[in-house]
Amino acid sequence: MHLDHHHDGPAAVSADAHRPNGSRRALRIGLGGPVGSGKTATVAALCRALRDELSLAVVTNDIYTREDAEFLLREAVLPPERITAVETGACPHTAIRDDISANLEAVEDLEDEVGPLDLVLVESGGDNLTATFSKGLVDAQIFVIDVAGGDDIPRKGGPGVTTADLLVVNKTDLAPYVGSDLARMAADAKAQRAELPVVFQSLRTEAGVTDVAAWVRAQLAAWTA
Amino acid sequence: MSRAALLVLADGRFPAGGHAHSGGAEAAVKAGRITGASSLEEFCRGRLHTAGLVSASLAAAAVLGVNPMELDAAADARTPSPALRVAARKLGRQLMRAARATWPSVELDALAREFPKGAHQPVVLGVTARVAGLDAVDAAHCAAYESVSGPASATVRLLSLDPFDATAVLARLAPELDRVADQAVEAAGRVVDHGVDALPSASAPLLEIGAELHAAWPVRLFAS
Ligand SMILES: Nc1nc2c(ncn2[C@@H]2O[C@H](COP(=O)(O)OP(=O)(O)OP(=O)(O)O)[C@@H](O)[C@H]2O)c(=O)[nH]1
Numbered sequence: 001m002h003l004d005h006h007h008d009g010p011a012a013v014s015a016d017a018h019r020p021n022g023s024r025r026a027l028r029i030g031l032g033g034p035v036g037s038g039k040t041a042t043v044a045a046l047c048r049a050l051r052d053e054l055s056l057a058v059v060t061n062d063i064y065t066r067e068d069a070e071f072l073l074r075e076a077v078l079p080p081e082r083i084t085a086v087e088t089g090a091c092p093h094t095a096i097r098d099d100i101s102a103n104l105e106a107v108e109d110l111e112d113e114v115g116p117l118d119l120v121l122v123e124s125g126g127d128n129l130t131a132t133f134s135k136g137l138v139d140a141q142i143f144v145i146d147v148a149g150g151d152d153i154p155r156k157g158g159p160g161v162t163t164a165d166l167l168v169v170n171k172t173d174l175a176p177y178v179g180s181d182l183a184r185m186a187a188d189a190k191a192q193r194a195e196l197p198v199v200f201q202s203l204r205t206e207a208g209v210t211d212v213a214a215w216v217r218a219q220l221a222a223w224t225a
Numbered sequence: 226m227s228r229a230a231l232l233v234l235a236d237g238r239f240p241a242g243g244h245a246h247s248g249g250a251e252a253a254v255k256a257g258r259i260t261g262a263s264s265l266e267e268f269c270r271g272r273l274h275t276a277g278l279v280s281a282s283l284a285a286a287a288v289l290g291v292n293p294m295e296l297d298a299a300a301d302a303r304t305p306s307p308a309l310r311v312a313a314r315k316l317g318r319q320l321m322r323a324a325r326a327t328w329p330s331v332e333l334d335a336l337a338r339e340f341p342k343g344a345h346q347p348v349v350l351g352v353t354a355r356v357a358g359l360d361a362v363d364a365a366h367c368a369a370y371e372s373v374s375g376p377a378s379a380t381v382r383l384l385s386l387d388p389f390d391a392t393a394v395l396a397r398l399a400p401e402l403d404r405v406a407d408q409a410v411e412a413a414g415r416v417v418d419h420g421v422d423a424l425p426s427a428s429a430p431l432l433e434i435g436a437e438l439h440a441a442w443p444v445r446l447f448a449s
């Protein structure tokens with residue numbers, strides 16, 4: 001706080017890279033995707049992987065409960081003061097895209113209350129394939145789908161699959177049981193996304209969230225550069 | 226004044242957080258007080274003449290330049306339910322953010338500095354209207370309209386009510402809405418001369434009680 005030249009300035013309005021006190025704010029990464037694809041499980045795994053090296057916080061956007069936040073609290077992936085639930089009025093996609101003010105407040109309050117943060121993860125409640133985060137809210141977004149939701153989702157595309165900064169195809173361990181063709185999913189994703197990255201992961205295996213954590217570290221390196 | 230600025234501010238898509246609030250409709254639906262279009266209309270009428278009138282008067286007084294700190298304290302005094310005070314400040318903070326991005330001004334920056342966690346939403350609405358070049362009656366119309374449009378659109382989601390029926394309810398209330406806006410402007414004029422005690426203090430006990438119960442539900446669609 002010693003660099004605090006204008007601490008009486010009013011709060012930031014939107015995606016300003018600096019906080020009112022002049023310090024650089026935390027990197028914000030959004031996680032969206034269909035219901036049950038593994039967003040909360042990925043957030044939990046990322047917290048476990050990164051919490052010893054980074055100062056982290058999480059914002060959840062549930063549809064009508066606080067279940068995601070409560071799961072993260074129960075699993076004790078972070079201290080409770082680092083997890084905030086935003087109420088979304090039955091429309092998580094509105095709260096992450098069209099009217100982002102409640103989420104911006106949650107992010108800023110976390111930074112004010114738990115001190116300097118490196119990274120804030122914002123999870124959207126499970127929604128449809130068109131739900132994406134506003135650039136006014138997050139700096140990068142991860143779209144999480146799973147192999148059990150049908151292996152034609154990458155082919156169908158949609159804004160999440162096509163434009164997310166990272167596409168995660170989760171639950172690869174279930175592919176043999178649900179008859180999903182991972183090679184085909186990879187080819188379809190490549191066709192939709194060109195050079196944008198895709199990670200196939202199973203949180204039930206040893207490697208778990210390793211690749212996604214590496215991607216997050218790279219985003220953070222670029223943000224702080 | 227700019228009529229188009231009024232449309233921007235009054236637009237239901239103005240990104241100021243209103244979509245997550247039902248204006249008491251979720252509690253009223255659960256309690257069986259709103260079951261369809263006609264009970265929605267009664268609910269909205271009650272809200273318009275109580276919370277709506279008070280909000281509209283606060284907003285109009287803010288446009289006339291009454292001190293926002295005094296108006297905010299007066300709003301607190303007229304809002305018995307702690308849950309509703311929290312909701313009003315949350316919405317005020319969200320509106321402040323949207324307004325500062327939309328109509329940048331020293332006046333809004335000063336308000337944000339004074340109330341980092343938000344002032345009551347109608348007070349922020351009034352200052353915003355003022356900065357946008359609108360008149361007291363415009364701000365009063367906005368506040369009065371929001372007091373009924375929020376519950377109407379929430380009820381469409383809560384009861385799967387026909388959206389045409391919900392919109393027709395709003396249209397039927399329009400003449401009353403105009404009268405409430407006029408009353409609010411008169412009250413705001415008295416506030417300029419006699420201080421904030423001249424503000425109306427109409428209240429709806431069931432809205433306050435419903436808000437307290439609602440805030441304690443573990444599972445709900447709307448924040449208030
Ligand atoms: N087999 C398997 N199950 C997984 C994997 N990842 C998550 N799950 C399970 O999938 C279920 C849903 O995971 P969540 O993380 O809650 O999914 P979500 O996307 O956050 O769901 P919503 O927030 O409700 O949309 C849970 O039972 C997880 O344990 C995985 O890699 N493999």
Ligand SMILES: [Mg+2]
Nearest residue numbers: 039040068126
């Ligand atoms: Mg979840």
